[in-house]
Amino acid sequence: MKIPLKYIMRNFMTRKLTTFITIAGIALVVFVFTAVLMMAFGIQKTLVSTGSDDNVMITRKAANSEISSIIGPDIQNIIRTLPHIATESNGNLIISNEPVVIINLVKNGGGVSNVTVRGVSPEIDKLRPQVKLIEGRMFNWGLRELIVGDAIAKRFPGAQLGSYIKFAGGDWKIVGIFTTNGSGFDSEIWGDAVQLQSAFNRVSTVSTVTLKLDNPENYDSFRKAFIADRRLQQYEPIIEKKYFAQQSEMLSTFIRVLGIFITLIFSIGATIGATITMYSAVANRTVEIGTLRSLGFNRISILAAFLIESLFITIAGGAVGIFLASFLQFFSISTLNFSSFSELAFSFALSPTIIVWSLIFAIAMGFIGGFLPSIRAARMNIVTALRAG
Amino acid sequence: MSGIIQVKNVSKSYWRDSIETSVLHDISLDIKEGEFTALMGPSGSGKTTLLNLISGIDKPSKGEIIINGADISKLSESALAKWRSTNIGFVFQFYNLIPVLTAFENVELPILLTKLSKAERKQHVETALNIVGLNDRMDHYPKQLSGGQEQRVAIARAIVTDPVILVADEPTGDLDKHSADEILLLMERLNKEFNKTIVMVTHDPHAASKAHVIRHLEKGDLIQETV
Ligand SMILES: Nc1ncnc2c1ncn2[C@@H]1O[C@H](COP(=O)(O)OP(=O)(O)OP(=O)(O)O)[C@@H](O)[C@H]1O
Numbered sequence: 001m002k003i004p005l006k007y008i009m010r011n012f013m014t015r016k017l018t019t020f021i022t023i024a025g026i027a028l029v030v031f032v033f034t035a036v037l038m039m040a041f042g043i044q045k046t047l048v049s050t051g052s053d054d055n056v057m058i059t060r061k062a063a064n065s066e067i068s069s070i071i072g073p074d075i076q077n078i079i080r081t082l083p084h085i086a087t088e089s090n091g092n093l094i095i096s097n098e099p100v101v102i103i104n105l106v107k108n109g110g111g112v113s114n115v116t117v118r119g120v121s122p123e124i125d126k127l128r129p130q131v132k133l134i135e136g137r138m139f140n141w142g143l144r145e146l147i148v149g150d151a152i153a154k155r156f157p158g159a160q161l162g163s164y165i166k167f168a169g170g171d172w173k174i175v176g177i178f179t180t181n182g183s184g185f186d187s188e189i190w191g192d193a194v195q196l197q198s199a200f201n202r203v204s205t206v207s208t209v210t211l212k213l214d215n216p217e218n219y220d221s222f223r224k225a226f227i228a229d230r231r232l233q234q235y236e237p238i239i240e241k242k243y244f245a246q247q248s249e250m251l252s253t254f255i256r257v258l259g260i261f262i263t264l265i266f267s268i269g270a271t272i273g274a275t276i277t278m279y280s281a282v283a284n285r286t287v288e289i290g291t292l293r294s295l296g297f298n299r300i301s302i303l304a305a306f307l308i309e310s311l312f313i314t315i316a317g318g319a320v321g322i323f324l325a326s327f328l329q330f331f332s333i334s335t336l337n338f339s340s341f342s343e344l345a346f347s348f349a350l351s352p353t354i355i356v357w358s359l360i361f362a363i364a365m366g367f368i369g370g371f372l373p374s375i376r377a378a379r380m381n382i383v384t385a386l387r388a389g
Numbered sequence: 390m391s392g393i394i395q396v397k398n399v400s401k402s403y404w405r406d407s408i409e410t411s412v413l414h415d416i417s418l419d420i421k422e423g424e425f426t427a428l429m430g431p432s433g434s435g436k437t438t439l440l441n442l443i444s445g446i447d448k449p450s451k452g453e454i455i456i457n458g459a460d461i462s463k464l465s466e467s468a469l470a471k472w473r474s475t476n477i478g479f480v481f482q483f484y485n486l487i488p489v490l491t492a493f494e495n496v497e498l499p500i501l502l503t504k505l506s507k508a509e510r511k512q513h514v515e516t517a518l519n520i521v522g523l524n525d526r527m528d529h530y531p532k533q534l535s536g537g538q539e540q541r542v543a544i545a546r547a548i549v550t551d552p553v554i555l556v557a558d559e560p561t562g563d564l565d566k567h568s569a570d571e572i573l574l575l576m577e578r579l580n581k582e583f584n585k586t587i588v589m590v591t592h593d594p595h596a597a598s599k600a601h602v603i604r605h606l607e608k609g610d611l612i613q614e615t616v
């Protein structure tokens with residue numbers, strides 16, 4: 001490329017309305033593209049941060065969500081006999097037998113939404129130490145009391161400190177609000193597992209069992225022992241973090257695929273915009289092209305100059321789009337997570353990878369949009385181009 | 390001794406919608422090194438076409454064009470581009486400066502194709518602008534210059550590679566009389582002082598009078614030579 005970059009840069013800078021409209025169009029498309037990736041990443045981040053590396057969750061093999069998993073009392077007892085389960089200082093195993101149900105609550109601004117209610121065992125503070133009460137107190141074991149995640153308190157007017165929620169034929173008092181700093185648990189309501197089991201007539205059946213390993217490195221040997229026990233063959237252990245990561249996959253992939261599909265359709269319009277802008281640039285500079293060619297610049301240089309100019313336009317648009325999308329990080333929204341069938345609150349999250357992909361997307365639009373006009377510029381006949389004046 | 394520019398039995402025709410338009414018919418001419426030639430003739434007689442063939446931006450349909458001993462009608466497109474960049478200096482009627490580049494940058498363009506270092510390029514550009522008397526306008530953009538000044542920048546661009554031949558297509562055609570005289574004076578000087586072989590197309594007899602030889606074209610034929 002022999003044509004100086006400042007030639008390209010200044011041509012890019014001196015252009016007017018059409019260029020700005022093109023940049024705005026590209027910016028809009030890249031904004032949507034980036035936002036979609038940020039949304040999918042935000043969901044992943046939220047769910048991945050929900051589980052811990054040293055907790056193991058046990059579900060029924062056939063179940064693809066916690067609420068469809070069933071573990072009876074005999075199995076719960078067998079699990080307690082497995083090796084490598086961490087113990088409290090008083091000798092109690094750190095295990096939580098958790099019934100998980102879904103209830104309906106009225107959202108801010110009307111409309112009903114599904115909310116996960118999780119029953120937990122008294123060892124819960126050792127199992128999930130990341131849970132912090134920010135208002136009120138812990139529920140009392142043996143009482144129909146609940147604590148709610150802060151994302152729930154924010155979104156559901158009926159789930160405030162001191163208010164009562166009606167379900168399973170009773171009134172449940174909210175006595176505390178907790179946070180896990182943005183994990184999926186923030187979108188749950190927790191209560192005493194035993195109280196919830198009896199309210200839902202589940203006797204001693206729970207949905208999942210989660211336990212803490214004495215050492216995360218012992219997972220393989222725990223798993224071996226688990227598999228070796230034929231009575232447990234319908235059940236499956238999985239690292240808690242991995243479980244929630246898998247739960248995020250379906251929703252985030254769905255959002256990505258749908259979002260990228262939609263933005264690709266938008267991008268056709270933006271790319272055509274870039275093409276039109278570049279065609280007019282080529283037409284306006286025909287004599288210039290003829291002049292450069294007569295001075296000895298070859299076709300490749302001309303092609304490169306116009307292609308790079310087109311890339312400038314779309315990269316500028318892309319940068320604006322990414323910049324605007326980065327403000328979405330301050331927003332948190334909620335969506336129905338169809339892996340758990342309940343509402344999940346999350347924040348848009350930006351990552352270097354997302355920025356790179358968004359720029360690649362912008363560059364692709366510039367390349368595709370600028371290609372035909374650049375080819376036209378490069379193919380011009382010198383004499384004809386010079387006569388165009 | 391044969392000339393630096395030899396046009397041998399050259400014909401040129403254009404095809405449009407499968408109709409052949411013959412623009413130059415069997416033209417032969419010989420221009421000596423250091424000669425200042427004016428090409429005259431009515432509009433459409435083929436002056437620009439002949440100039441384009443000599444300067445290697447167009448190819449003859451028939452015949453040979455031998456410049457400095459090399460048959461340029463046989464060169465490939467890329468070889469021809471390279472050849473142009475070192476052998477020919479172009480001066481256009483409408484100056485054809487790049488509007489987004491300063492005078493300095495415009496003059497620098499042709500030597501970006503050489504291996505000269507940045508410092509060497511600066512020196513060459515300053516020398517060229519010095520010859521045309523515009524080194525105080527180096528950082529001006531074309532639109533900040535008068536027509537005459539623009540044409541002088543264009544001439545500096547044409548001579549910055551120190552080519553043997555300058556081709557000029559109506560270089561004074563767009564200028565007032567005063568500026569035109571300045572440009573003609575400059576052309577004469579480039580011819581005398583720097584020994585440039587110049588081929589200049591012009592409609593203006595006054596401009597043509599500066600040349601050593603005036604050649605007349607009429608409907609694609611070379612009809613007369615005035616010395
Ligand atoms: N690309 C082309 N296709 C078809 N015809 C062409 C082409 N270029 C030039 N011509 C024709 O060739 C003839 C000579 O054109 P040329 O430009 O050489 O004339 P000229 O002597 O320079 O005229 P002027 O004084 O108006 O500049 C004209 O009739 C012109 O229409």
Ligand SMILES: [Mg+2]
Nearest residue numbers: 436437438558
């Ligand atoms: Mg002409």
